[in-house]
Amino acid sequence: MPKVSDEYKLNRRQQIIDAAYRCFVRNGFHETSMRDIYEETQLSPGAVYNYFRSKEEIIEGSFQFDYERSRELFKSARHSDDPLKALEELLNFLFTGLEDAARLQAPRINVQAWGQALINRRFQETMNQLFDVYLDDAAHIIGRAQERGEVDANLDSRAVARSILSLYFGLELQLALDPEVNVRNYMTVVKAILRGSFRQDSEKGQEA
Amino acid sequence: MPKVSDEYKLNRRQQIIDAAYRCFVRNGFHETSMRDIYEETQLSPGAVYNYFRSKEEIIEGSFQFDYERSRELFKSARHSDDPLKALEELLNFLFTGLEDAARLQAPRINVQAWGQALINRRFQETMNQLFDVYLDDAAHIIGRAQERGEVDANLDSRAVARSILSLYFGLELQLALDPEVNVRNYMTVVKAILRGSFRQDSEKGQEA
């Protein structure tokens, strides 16, 4: 086979990642052998190794957050006039994305990736970077909401950011174990928390 | 060699689990070989296999939620006069437990266990059972709070329960990646959410 277009190569690469993805969803990273992958790909072992240097590289290739898009949204939320509203819109985007991802069983991959991140240096760094960026942005947004008197100023803004992250990743975990989880209802709850309408006024009235 | 007391056997069993636990924290389930385990145990391979039928059994043995105690607390919370208060106390207990567990690096084990649950039938069943029980109890408590007009009745009680579960497991994930996470501050945020004091009145005043 002669020289081949970059597109051809990217397609092949994607083909391998897709095949690996299906294997990983079925059997996990460790129960999936290279054999499984290249049989699923309908390629020869050598062909797979033309596109990836190792199994680990394939694993890394198989989970890709839409990092760019969400980072962008976080950034713009930082400068919004109404930080909580921007945060809500952002979460709306993220949770909707999760709903789609769940249909592709991405949570199954990602939950395994968390475990991998505890073992593998490169994974860990990627994961930490991701978390830190999100935490920083979210904490900043919360901080601004606190300045505006919209969020209890006594709360640690980073802790609030962590709780929001938990609401996201906790849902991802639950979706991994059960893809039928009703994401819409869950989102409604998250919004209620952000809006302060989770707890009813009745009691507050009593307290007042 | 003569028959040996049950206590002796239990001790040996625990000794193996402890050794395995240390290995798993260090290197994860899959990067830990049986060799690693029996070297850490100072036992022979055959000896280990006298107490566990397989590596998988050891893995299963190595993560044990304090299932009994928390179930009990959930049960009693179900019948409390002040469900939200009972829930808060319950979460207080669970989060404090997590703080302790983090010192033993248990979250590192549990996060891996989530990944394992996606692959391994038995793990999955255990995990689902656990989740379902917690979800059922928490949803029931929330339902009662809704009946009492303390929580927005429009929210799906199970979705609320899921969000609470997320706040717990999301923290566990963050602790696995970074054991220095400030659990106290996080708990304060969770309480603020439950009490409805997360969002400030200022804006609500405007709405009124």
Place this chain on the structure above:
Amino acid sequence: MPKVSDEYKLNRRQQIIDAAYRCFVRNGFHETSMRDIYEETQLSPGAVYNYFRSKEEIIEGSFQFDYERSRELFKSARHSDDPLKALEELLNFLFTGLEDAARLQAPRINVQAWGQALINRRFQETMNQLFDVYLDDAAHIIGRAQERGEVDANLDSRAVARSILSLYFGLELQLALDPEVNVRNYMTVVKAILRGSFRQDSEKGQEA
């Protein structure tokens, strides 16, 4: 299988080396696969790896010069009253050893080892050490013979030592390619060289 005597283990080790030796003689280091070795051993792959950490270790184990014995002889030759006679006896021993070794096809292994020494650091060091020791000793012996007026003092003693080494290794090479080479006749020539009786007086008489 329980704990086993050291003798047992040494025997197994030797059994593996012997099997590998036969394979190497047949097919060389590189054309011999681990599979060949453990099939020749009638052992399982794992069993072989209980005794050797790698194929390379087996290769190293498979060629063992009688280093100790010959070193000893070299040493004592250094202090002999009649250095050339001692050297001759020494060579007698070495060549006879080679004759025996040739029956076991050892030269085939050693010639390959020379090639390996050019590639592999550890081999090279071993080989160089061996050569240096022999060269030093032989050069010293020649030096003493020169002092006694028995060898042309204009010759570089180390170069003489090198030529003696060549007579040895050159024979080994020839034996590797053809085990039927007549070692006795060859030894006679070497002795004639050492004794100066290789070249006939006839011509010298003419010169006188």
Place this chain on the structure above:
Amino acid sequence: MPKVSDEYKLNRRQQIIDAAYRCFVRNGFHETSMRDIYEETQLSPGAVYNYFRSKEEIIEGSFQFDYERSRELFKSARHSDDPLKALEELLNFLFTGLEDAARLQAPRINVQAWGQALINRRFQETMNQLFDVYLDDAAHIIGRAQERGEVDANLDSRAVARSILSLYFGLELQLALDPEVNVRNYMTVVKAILRGSFRQDSEKGQEA
């Protein structure tokens, strides 16, 4: 692409051999992959295979004694009036050639080729042929010297020839391991052996 001149093809062929030679000197035949070779050549795998049918053919191509020239010299030495003198000149030529070859690290290739000859039929035949021709010629020359009373007639002429071959190949081995070996000094020793001046008269005088 159009048909191409023979010169072009020969150049390409030589280019590949040169590249392979460099690789073999560095890493040996077996640690050198075809990949190494065609990367060193700056050619594609397919291109290399247009000029050589296999890796083995490249290996064969990479070591080429100046067979023709030395055969010629041997032949003429056979018919010389002064056989020993002719032999000395011949060796002079061969050793000088070795000195040059050592600068190109040819001994490193040849020592490996000896090992290869033990494994590979074609190599073995080539090598044996070479040896036999040399041995036959050298033995014949020695025989003539014996007839002329210049060499001890009791020595087996073929054994003498073998010892001379050893002096040559033994030096090659030593040069492979250490290219700094002083070839000039070594040649002086070889000449002294041929001339019978290696051993001093002093002792002989005593014997007389």
Place this chain on the structure above:
DNA sequence: TATGAATGAGTATTCATTCAT
């Protein structure tokens, strides 16, 4: 019960070679 030597299916990866373009 404890031992640890032995098992052998399984692993990721390599690499000489081919052939469609």
Place this chain on the structure above:
DNA sequence: CATGAATGAATACTCATTCAT
């Protein structure tokens, strides 16, 4: 002639598990 993607048999080595002592 040149390209280089594809092939796939072969490789060294691992590791959960067994079982004779």
